[in-house]
Amino acid sequence: MRLLKAFSITACIRTVAALFLLAACVHVQAQTDPLPSWNDGPAKKAIIDFVQATTTQGSPNFVPPPERIATFDQDGTLWVEHPMYTQVMYVLERVPAVVKAKPELAKVAPFSTVLEVLKGDRAAIAKLTEKDLIELLAATSTGMSVETFQAEAKKWLAEAKDPRWKKPYTELTYLPMQEVLKYLRASGYRTYIVTGGGQDFVRVYSEATYGIPPEQVVGTAGGTKYGYSKDGKPFLTKEPKLLLNDNNAGKPEGIHLMIGRRPVAAFGNSTGDRQMLEYTKAGDGARLSMLVLHDDAKREYAYGPAKGLRDTKVGTFTQALYDEAAKKGWIVISMKDDWKKIFAFE
Amino acid sequence: MRLLKAFSITACIRTVAALFLLAACVHVQAQTDPLPSWNDGPAKKAIIDFVQATTTQGSPNFVPPPERIATFDQDGTLWVEHPMYTQVMYVLERVPAVVKAKPELAKVAPFSTVLEVLKGDRAAIAKLTEKDLIELLAATSTGMSVETFQAEAKKWLAEAKDPRWKKPYTELTYLPMQEVLKYLRASGYRTYIVTGGGQDFVRVYSEATYGIPPEQVVGTAGGTKYGYSKDGKPFLTKEPKLLLNDNNAGKPEGIHLMIGRRPVAAFGNSTGDRQMLEYTKAGDGARLSMLVLHDDAKREYAYGPAKGLRDTKVGTFTQALYDEAAKKGWIVISMKDDWKKIFAFE
Numbered sequence: 001m002r003l004l005k006a007f008s009i010t011a012c013i014r015t016v017a018a019l020f021l022l023a024a025c026v027h028v029q030a031q032t033d034p035l036p037s038w039n040d041g042p043a044k045k046a047i048i049d050f051v052q053a054t055t056t057q058g059s060p061n062f063v064p065p066p067e068r069i070a071t072f073d074q075d076g077t078l079w080v081e082h083p084m085y086t087q088v089m090y091v092l093e094r095v096p097a098v099v100k101a102k103p104e105l106a107k108v109a110p111f112s113t114v115l116e117v118l119k120g121d122r123a124a125i126a127k128l129t130e131k132d133l134i135e136l137l138a139a140t141s142t143g144m145s146v147e148t149f150q151a152e153a154k155k156w157l158a159e160a161k162d163p164r165w166k167k168p169y170t171e172l173t174y175l176p177m178q179e180v181l182k183y184l185r186a187s188g189y190r191t192y193i194v195t196g197g198g199q200d201f202v203r204v205y206s207e208a209t210y211g212i213p214p215e216q217v218v219g220t221a222g223g224t225k226y227g228y229s230k231d232g233k234p235f236l237t238k239e240p241k242l243l244l245n246d247n248n249a250g251k252p253e254g255i256h257l258m259i260g261r262r263p264v265a266a267f268g269n270s271t272g273d274r275q276m277l278e279y280t281k282a283g284d285g286a287r288l289s290m291l292v293l294h295d296d297a298k299r300e301y302a303y304g305p306a307k308g309l310r311d312t313k314v315g316t317f318t319q320a321l322y323d324e325a326a327k328k329g330w331i332v333i334s335m336k337d338d339w340k341k342i343f344a345f346e
Numbered sequence: 347m348r349l350l351k352a353f354s355i356t357a358c359i360r361t362v363a364a365l366f367l368l369a370a371c372v373h374v375q376a377q378t379d380p381l382p383s384w385n386d387g388p389a390k391k392a393i394i395d396f397v398q399a400t401t402t403q404g405s406p407n408f409v410p411p412p413e414r415i416a417t418f419d420q421d422g423t424l425w426v427e428h429p430m431y432t433q434v435m436y437v438l439e440r441v442p443a444v445v446k447a448k449p450e451l452a453k454v455a456p457f458s459t460v461l462e463v464l465k466g467d468r469a470a471i472a473k474l475t476e477k478d479l480i481e482l483l484a485a486t487s488t489g490m491s492v493e494t495f496q497a498e499a500k501k502w503l504a505e506a507k508d509p510r511w512k513k514p515y516t517e518l519t520y521l522p523m524q525e526v527l528k529y530l531r532a533s534g535y536r537t538y539i540v541t542g543g544g545q546d547f548v549r550v551y552s553e554a555t556y557g558i559p560p561e562q563v564v565g566t567a568g569g570t571k572y573g574y575s576k577d578g579k580p581f582l583t584k585e586p587k588l589l590l591n592d593n594n595a596g597k598p599e600g601i602h603l604m605i606g607r608r609p610v611a612a613f614g615n616s617t618g619d620r621q622m623l624e625y626t627k628a629g630d631g632a633r634l635s636m637l638v639l640h641d642d643a644k645r646e647y648a649y650g651p652a653k654g655l656r657d658t659k660v661g662t663f664t665q666a667l668y669d670e671a672a673k674k675g676w677i678v679i680s681m682k683d684d685w686k687k688i689f690a691f692e
Contacts, residue, residue, distance in 0.1 A: 066559055146602060203606045213412055214606030224602050226595035226621055234621070234628050236602050243589055243603065249572035256492060256570050256582050257589065258604060260549045260560030275572055275580070282580050 034183040036340075037176040043290070043338045046331045047180060050288040054264060055187045061286035065188045069263045070288075071218075071255060071276060072181070074195040074202060076269040076315040077292050078210065080162065080172040082301040084125070084314060087197050088133065089169075090156055092117060092125075094140035110136055138240035141198065142222060146236045153204045167345065170209045175346075176339045177267070177292075181210055184265070192263070194255060195219045196247040196272050200238065218258040220246045251276035269294070270315045277330050289330040293317060296336040299346075380529040382686075383522040389636070389684045392677045393526060396634040400610060401533045407632035409610055411534045416611040416634075417564075417601060417622060418527070420541040420548060422661035423615045423638050424556060426508065426518040428647040430471070430660060433543050434479065435515075436502055438463060438471075440486035456482055484586035487544065488568060492582045499550045513691065516555045521692075522685045523613070523638075527556055530611070538609070540601060541565045542593040542618050546584065564604040566592045597622035615640070616661045623676050635676040639663060642682040645692075 034051075038044040054063040075081035095114040098105065105111040110132035116124040128136075141149060162169055181191050193212055195202055199219030206212040223241040228234055246254040252275050255263065265288040266273070266280035277289035294303050294315070305311040306322035325332050335342065380397075384390040400409040421427035441460040444451065451457040456478035462470040474482075487495060508515055527537050539558055541548055545565030552558040569587040574580055592600040598621050601609065611634040612619070612626035623635035640649050640661070651657040652668035671678050681688065 066553070069561075199603075199606070207412070215415075215604070217606065221603055224599050226598050226625070234598070234625050236598060252572050252580070252582060253570050257545075257567055258561070260545070260563065279572070279580050 034186070035176065035179045037179055039338055039340055041338055043331055043333045046288065046290070047183070050265065050286055051183065051187045053286045063264055063285065067261060067264065068184075068187070068189040069192065069259060069261050070184045070189045070265040071192045071194040071251075071259075071263040071267070071280070072177070073251075073268040073270070073273045073276070074193050074197055076294065077267050077273070078173055078177050078181075078193070079169070080300065081315045082294075082303065082312070085197065086169045087201050089160065090153065090201065091133070091136045091140050093156065093160065094152070095136065098139050105139075111139075137198075141201070142238040142240040144238060146200065146224060146238060149200060149238055150204050153201055157205055165343075170205050171345060172343065173209060174292075174335075174339070175341050175344045178210070178344070180267070181212070185211070189265070190216065192216045192218060192255075192259060194246065194251050194266075194276060196245075196250075198222075199244075199246070218244075218246060218254045220244060220250075247272045249275045252279040255279070264288070266290070267292070270317050271321055272316075274321060274324070277325075278328070281328060281330065289325075289328075290333055291317070291321070291325055291330055292333045292335065293322075295334055296339075296342070299342050300335060380532070381522065381525045383525055385684055385686055387684055389677055389679045392634065392636070393529070396611065396632055397529065397533045399632045409631065413607060413610065414530075414533075414535040415538065415605060415607050415609045416530050416535045417538045417540040417597075417605075417609040417613070417626070418523070419597075419614040419616070419619045419622070420539050420543055421615075422640065423613050423619070424519055424523050424527075424539070425515070426646065427661045428640075428649065428658070431543065432515045433547050435506065436499065436547065437479070437482045437486050439502065439506065440498070441482065444485050451485075457485075483544075487547070488584040488586040490584060492546065492570060492584060495546060495584055496550050499547055503551055511689075516551050517691060518689065519555060520638075520681075520685070521687050521690045524556070524690070526613070527558070531557070535611070536562060538562045538564060538601075538605060540592065540597050540612075540622060542591075542596075544568075545590075545592070564590075564592060564600045566590060566596075593618045595621045598625040601625070610634070612636075613638070616663050617667055618662075620667060620670070623671075624674070627674060627676065635671075635674075636679055637663070637667070637671055637676055638679045638681065639668075641680055642685075642688070645688050646681060 035044055035047065053059050053061040056062060072078055075085050092114050095111055096118065099111055099115065106115065110128055113124055113127050114136065157168065157170060160169060161167060162172055165172060184191055191212055193202060193206055193210065193216065197219050199217055199221040202219050203214040203217045206214065206217050221244045223239045223243050224236040225239050226234060226236055244250060244254050244257065251273065262283045263280045264283065266276050267290045268277055269292040277291065281287045281289040293306065294301050295307065295309060296302060303310045303312040303315065304317050306317045306319045322332065381390055381393065399405050399407040402408060418424055421431050438460050441457055442464065445457055445461065452461065456474055459470055459473050460482065503514065503516060506515060507513060508518055511518060530537055537558055539548060539552055539562065543565050545563055545567040548565050549560040549563045552560065552563050567590045569585045569589050570582040571585050572580060572582055590596060590600050590603065597619065608629045609626045610629065612622050613636045614623055615638040623637070627633045627635040639652065640647050641653065641655060642648060649656045649658040649661065650663050652663045652665045668678065
């Protein structure tokens with residue numbers, strides 16, 4: 001009896017305390033702009049309206065917390081992808097180590113081409129075909145244990161610098177998108193990266209860089225093989241065997257494989273994200289599909305070829321994608337107009 | 347100034363309230379046995395000691411919350427797998443619908459064999475080879491949209507009953523293991539299913555049955571193909587293409603693909619879980635690897651062939667696995683001795 005009574009009092013105090021906390025939080029949230037680096041405009045409004053519609057109890061578009069999944073492309077959506085994807089820079093800069101271990105490769109393409117590029121002949125990079133890149137990826141990022149790969153990538157990320165900003169690549173994330181990640185998480189969303197980049201590569205820094213843990217990174221993934229070291233310790237070796245090509249239609253396929261739920265919100269910046277945005281938007285209720293347009297040559301880069309911007313093979317945003325976005329209610333974010341600041345270090 | 351002052355008072359109240367909540371929770375937890383369906387013994391003690399060692403701040407084996415990953419095999423570890431895996435029963439019982447759509451299959455093995463089994467010739471089940479099962483799986487569980495598969499599986503699960511207990515299969519989960527799942531989650535662990543069963547199948551009921559959401563189910567997985575319906579709506583079709591065989595060495599490989607972290611605790615019951623337990627235990631610090639031994643013929647089933655129990659092809663627990671467990675510190679759970687109750691409905 002006494003225990004029961006003590007329990008009721010405790011329960012009562014806990015309820016009151018919880019209500020207090022709730023009231024305090026609502027109060028604080030109402031006063032704070034969750035997206036301070038965004039200019040007022042349709043993009044910012046769309047994000048805030050979406051979050052309010054899907055998280056307000058009683059709203060017709062309320063989404064229960066377990067279903068609050070938001071997916072983000074990485075290259076060009078969360079961080080800089082020009083003039084070349086960061087992971088491609090990693091692969092190129094690992095080539096000297098590979099050639100040191102196997103000197104006979106120094107005179108064989110594509111390794112010889114990469115050595116020219118690294119010596120300063122930047123134009124030689126254009127000689128590399130997709131097939132070359134796959135060969136370089138296999139040579140630099142497979143045939144080793146998962147732990148060795150992680151250690152090598154981590155070391156490179158700590159030392160390498162983007163040539164324009166002279167900063168580590170992991171500092172070249174877009175502050176407005178970091179705010180969106182945080183705002184969604186504070187609203188009960190789980191944020192996932194869904195990238196054409198290598199899943200194991202992105203997982204090395206995703207937690208520190210974006211607050212996104214490894215299990216919430218979906219990327220292009222190769223197989224691993226379970227085996228044993230000489231002293232009998234088990235480990236996984238990265239194999240040159242493609243399991244998931246997480247680009248284009250591979251994005252919704254990868255989302256089904258790794259998450260098993262359709263996202264409620266999705267963010268991308270190129271034709272490689274088209275199907276993910278389409279798949280997200282095709283679900284019931286309120287859905288948010290957004291595309292970052294790189295139209296700020298001064299503060300970052302400008303490329304499309306949508307809207308007459310420069311054409312590019314890295315993060316292509318075609319006019320067809322722009323027109324489809326308008327037709328289907330996917331919202332285009334103009335870096336130039338919608339973002340007050342691009343980087344935290346500005 | 348006034349705002350700042352109001353803020354400090356709010357912050358103060360929040361801190362006091364949080365401490366109150368914490369004290370209340372610690373008080374409640376100290377008084378409650380987290381594993382009431384377990385008899386006192388080495389298995390129960392190992393679980394509680396492990397949780398305390400890994401979650402007590404300042405403990406040399408403290409594991410930070412983001413790294414608290416626990417993986418569970420499903421068949422035979424979380425629910426009944428004898429006389430036959432539930433998903434195999436599903437596949438067999440879907441055959442009449444497949445034959446109805448394609449009547450020419452009625453006289454072709456393995457479809458004809460399954461029709462005999464369903465008519466009551468249970469012995470005919472022995473005629474089915476692994477190749478047959480793969481063919482049946484493809485015929486019953488691929489070539490349809492993800493949503494159609496989910497609806498069919500959900501309907502079957504709501505209607506089908508285990509012949510011995512006359513209850514839905516989803517009620518045949520082990521209460522002591524449900525307690526372990528809840529205890530680990532209450533201690534900041536994320537619980538994952540890592541099953542040889544079909545990932546899409548298990549995801550249909552994992553949240554309602556175990557409190558494990560779809561994104562925390564790793565299973566044998568096939569590919570999907572993104573496409574469009576006649577009215578242009580995008581959807582994913584399940585394909586008969588194996589991406590991950592989540593058995594044996596496939597379990598650590600699947601864990602790396604889907605989670606990207608080594609588990610701190612792992613639970614299994616057969617040779618198919620050996621590598622997962624080994625991989626888990628090979629990590630640094632406190633690690634928990636446990637195996638459920640089915641040694642209770644009266645309340646459930648008894649099979650091994652470890653410890654002289656009946657041999658079986660469904661959930662084989664060999665003497666070699668038993669000996670390895672003893673040697674490597676993997677703890678064997680005796681259903682007979684360690685579990686007070688097996689099912690919640692007892």
